[in-house]
Amino acid sequence: MRRDEKFSDNGFEAWGGYMQAKITKLEEQFSSGIGKADNRLTNIFNGISIYVNGFTIPSADELKELMAKHGGVYHTYQRSDDFVIASNLPDTKVKNMSLARVVKPEWITASITANRLLDYKDYLLYRNSKTQPKLNFTHTSRTDSFNVHVNCERKESVKVKETSPSDGYQKGVARDNHSNTLNEPEFQKNQPTKTAADPNFISEFYNNSRLHHISQLGACFKQYVNDLRDESNFEFPARNDLKSRILAIDSVTNHSSAACNHLKTIMHIDMDCFFVSVGLRNKPELRGKPVAVTHSKGGQPRTKRPGVDRATEFNLYKQKQFNKISKATGIAEGFELKTRVDNITDEDDKFGSMSEIASCSYEARAKGVKNGMFMGEALKLCPDLLTIQYDFEGYKEVAYTLYNTISQYTLDIEAVSCDEMYVDCTELLKTLNVSVHDFAFALREEIKNKTGCPCSTGFGGNRLQARLATKQAKPDGQFFLTPDLVDEFMFNINLRDLPGVGRQISQKLESLGHVTCGSLQILSLASLQNHLGNKTGSQLYDQCRGCDAHPLTFHTVRKSVSAEVNYGIRFENNEQCEEFLKQLSAEVHSRMLQFKVMGKCITLKLLVRAKDAPVETAKFMGHGFCDPINKSTTLQNATNDINIITKEVIAICKKQNIDPKELRGIGIQITKLDSISNKQVSGPISKFFKSKAIRPEPQQNKPESFDNVQNVLRTDQRTNTIPSTPKKNKVTQSESKSPILGTSKYNLPKKRGRPSKSVKPEVSTSKNVMTKFLQGESVSHDICVKKEPVKENVPKETCTKIEPKPGLLNLPWEKVRELLRAWFDSGQTPKPWDVDLIVEYLREMVTSKNIDKVYILVNFIKRKITEMKNDNWNHVVNCVVEEVQNAMLAVYGKKLLINDF
DNA sequence: ATCCTCCCCTAC
DNA sequence: TAAGGTAGGGGAGGAT
Structure with missing residues (x-):
């Protein structure tokens, strides 16, 4: 009706x-x-x-x-x-x-x-x-x-x-x-609608925030790659299967291998309009239509809220933007600024929606719709734009499948985000002895079959080339930017498309008269540096010629933890504000536990309504036009104590003397991080052999990945970070490998998997004890201290040499690495006898010609210790390497290849 | 010179 | 209605 x-x-x-x-x-x-x-x-x-x-x-x-x-x-x-x-x-x-x-x-x-x-x-x-x-x-x-x-x-x-x-x-x-x-x-x-003054606001907001999900998922997969590399034996049996699939391709190219044997081949892989593709898996009827993922349901006009003054607010944005550019370039007029509020009408108009488009299909892009655009403008460009809901669970599932697919062929992966990564394919392509195109074809086919979503891949001699190649390849395609193509290809690339060149830099360059890479090549290095700073200038100088010296980083180390909310912040009084700061501190604290870090520097980030900005924001519950305030405190010692964090944060906030009614955004950031396990005492390696005997029921704790699962799969309940659910005892290691899906409703068949090492029953028992022991070790410090001290901790200085010298040789070799990791994380000065133990083990491996394992272990040790940047440990590497090389020379007459980190 | 702090910018 | 987070790199300018 x-x-x-x-x-x-x-x-x-x-x-x-x-x-x-x-x-x-x-x-x-x-x-x-x-x-x-x-x-x-x-x-x-x-x-x-x-x-x-x-x-x-x-x-x-x-x-x-x-x-x-x-x-x-x-x-x-x-x-x-x-x-x-x-x-x-x-x-x-x-x-x-x-x-x-x-x-x-x-x-x-x-x-x-x-x-x-x-x-x-x-x-x-x-x-x-x-x-x-x-x-x-x-x-x-x-x-x-x-x-x-x-x-x-x-x-x-x-x-x-x-x-x-x-x-x-x-x-x-x-x-x-x-x-x-x-x-x-x-x-x-x-x-x-709820505001931040509501008790459940944070969790409800995070549940609905696309940016929060993107960010958390991205971090999760970086950690996942770290974990896989740490745990892997770098054998890739699935490669055989891939190779046979490639050979079965009808049009398989007859020239083998990569075009350039001596150069690196970097692949960049990216899912096509990820959120939309995932959303359309079960909606085939929408394929081929302009579709966008957004919270907005369509173009119904909103009721005008009193006090909203979009024109004034948008002008403020625009003026600020203009000032920045003219200040940076010295050009005061004559260039036209485009912002995403340009085409937004009033609230009660059907093109007035300020809901952001998280992702849109290529049909929508053809009409000019872009990711991040407001729904109002998008509807103007594309009136038949259809919208679909977010499916955060689906994104995790597909992303996990993507990562597992790639990682069964190589672990030379740099995770960029949940739907995007760089892969160093040099070694893989050489081993498979197939062409880049056939490889890409087979891989994309596999991903499409497994996920139901298309992806594109680009290949090049460095990460920049690979990335630009992907852009060329999209959608659902592949492109190999071979060296002979680079010059011509680069000439026409838009500067804005270079990674690292965003709105500000591209506008600056444009105001200087440069839009394409070809044009920018005229500028001298010095002049670029003059305009943009030293590093940025020289990076751009390289980039516009297709050069990129940055190698892929396969292993990432977290440098900060933060949580912020710039939506729905509307406080009536200081009590509400303080209550919110407490909750946000709790959020940061729980993330610190999750990542097992402590931090020294606490920063409070505030957004305060600017003087001339309307009190009611143009975007519903948005932060509007604000002045940012960042204030930080550096503590004497690193901490993850929620009370200290809360206290500091509230103190900083009070000091600013801001009317709580004017607050529009709040964030807490912790930097100068220390790994939490560095604060532990007692040497795990030696201790292990003792504790095995005297510690009947070790502390159990969930594996680290569960923290991720809990956090990322967060629905409504805020979980405490170290729960011990009896069920979780039973989770096997392989199940817990997924950072995302490990626990739960997704019982995806586990296609991934290294061939399980044959483990003898008695070893298996010891493995169990070991695993639990090590997990017990990694329980966060603040929990440990409250517990009754464990027996081994008491004689920690006298916790000396392993008496009935068991050696490491009785352990399954992958356990050795776990042990090593615990040792590195122990935060203690390395003990000479522990070093001896390692050296002895490695010597034995060399003699028994287990070179691949020696290689992995030595490089593992070197990488870990390099990351520590601790002089006490550096001599351990030197010692280990020297002894291993001596053994190598003795047995093989050659040295072992040791990587630089 | 080098480091620290407070920003700004970019990416997803 | 709407869910504008989060991490890392780097520049400017002052302290050492």
Whole structure:
């Protein structure tokens, strides 16, 4: 039923009929069996609807029955004689219902967003009010949605009366573990959306934040590559399979191997419009159409919020941007700035949405839509743009599959993000003895089959070339930028497309008259450096010629941990602000535990509404035009103590003397990190042999990857970081390998996997003890200290030589590395006897001609110690290397290849 | 010269 | 409505 006519003041009755029509339509949809009942009910009712008795709508029981009939758990609530509330969302939404009981006429607000619930809430306010506000009804035929605008002065802000726990809802109401918040004051200022003053804001916000997910997932895969390289024996049996698949390709090229044997071949691989591709896996009917992933559902106009002044706010952005460029280049006029707010209209226009597009399909890109663009502008460019929801679980799943696919062929991987990586294919291509094109074809095919998503690959002699090649290859293609092509290829590349050249630098260069690489090649190195600084200048000088000296980094070391929220920050008073700082500190603290780091430097980042900026932001709940404030404290010692962090952060904040009402963004960053295990005491290697005997039941703890899982799979509950669930004991190592999917609902068949080493039963027992022991070792410091000291810790200085000298030879060799890692992480000065133990082990490996393992171990040791940058340890490397080379010369007459790190 | 601190910029 | 996070590199300018 469509209602294009404007409603009069008695429109509520008609609206009751309208809702009835919706219910009827809903029933039709159910009987025709389209989609899932849950979704549709949510869409139609939008969480909650209030029905006023007297209209031709179902009674409470009828409604309950109706909803129950269509599946899902729905609850109805008889709230009073006047009306019935129905909800399919238990608990949190239930809180809203008490509103109906605390209606007072003076609470009517000046302008009310009119989505279902609020329509009727406001109706109720209206009904009880004496002021008789003027009502405007609008109906959007495009989305078939219905808005009501209540035009009335607000007399005072809403205060909600707290109800007693037994009051206000029936028995049998489903509650989840947040039920204690059921009767908390809920309805602030008649605002439908939570602000940061709400107790669950942080987790809810992070659950919905695309940038948060991108960032966390990216970090997760960097760690994953670290872990894989640490644990790997660098054997890649799956290569055989790949090779046979390549040979089976019909058009396999007959020239073998890479074009340039002596040069490196770098591959860059990137999923095509990742979020969209993942979203379309189950929506084949949308393929080939312009699709975007965004929170916005479409082009329905929003109700104007009072106080919003988009023109003023956008001008401020633009002016600031202009000032920056002209200051940097000395050019004061004559260039035109384009910003992404240029094409945004007012809120109540259908092109006024400021929801950001996370990813859009190539069909949408063809019309000019870009990632990061606001929905309003995108709709102008592409009126038939379709939107789909985020699927954060799906992204993890696909990304994990991508990484596992590549890593079964090589671990020379630099993880860029969840959908993108560089791979050094030099050795792989040489071993396979296939052409770049055939390799790329087979690989892309495999990824497409496994994930259902297309990807593109670019190849070149360095990371820059590979990356630009990928851009050329997209979508769903591959491109090999061979050396003979480089010069011509580079000439036409847009400067903006160079990695590292963003908005500021490209605008600067443009104002200097350069848009393409070819053009920039005219500039001298000195002149570039003059404009952009030393490093940036020389990097750009190289880049525009297709050169890039940066090697891939396969192993990353985290340098900072931070958490920030620049959305929904609207505080009434200092208490709310302080409470939020506490919560954010807790978030940072939990991440520090997860990454096992402590930090020395604490930075508080604040966004404060700029003086001239409108109080209401153009973007709903956004931060608007702000002045940034960053203040930091450096502590004496590194810490991960939540109390210290909280205290410092609150102290810094107070010092700034900022009106909490003006705050729009808050972040906490910890830098100058130390690995937490560096703070441990006692030498793990020697200790292990002792502890095996005297420690019957070692502490158990989940493997590190579970932290990642917990954190990344975060749904609503904030997990403490070191839980010990009995079930997790049983998780095998191979299961826990996935940083993402290890625990849970995804029981993806584990296709990846090194051939398991044959392990004898008794060794297996010791392995178990060992594993647990080492995990116990890596429990974070602040937990350790609270526990009763473990026996071995007591005589730590006398924890000397291993008495019944067992040697490392009895251990499975991959365990040796675990042991080594624990040793490196012990934070102690290395003991000579431990060094002897290693040397003896390596000598033995050389004599028994286990060179591949010696190679891995020695390089592992060298890399680890190089990373430590600790002089005490450097001599260990020298000693080990020297002894190993001596043995090598003795046995083989040659030295072992040792890498530089 | 080299380091530290406070930014700005870029990338996903 | 909307969910504008997070990590790393590097420049400017002052302290050592």
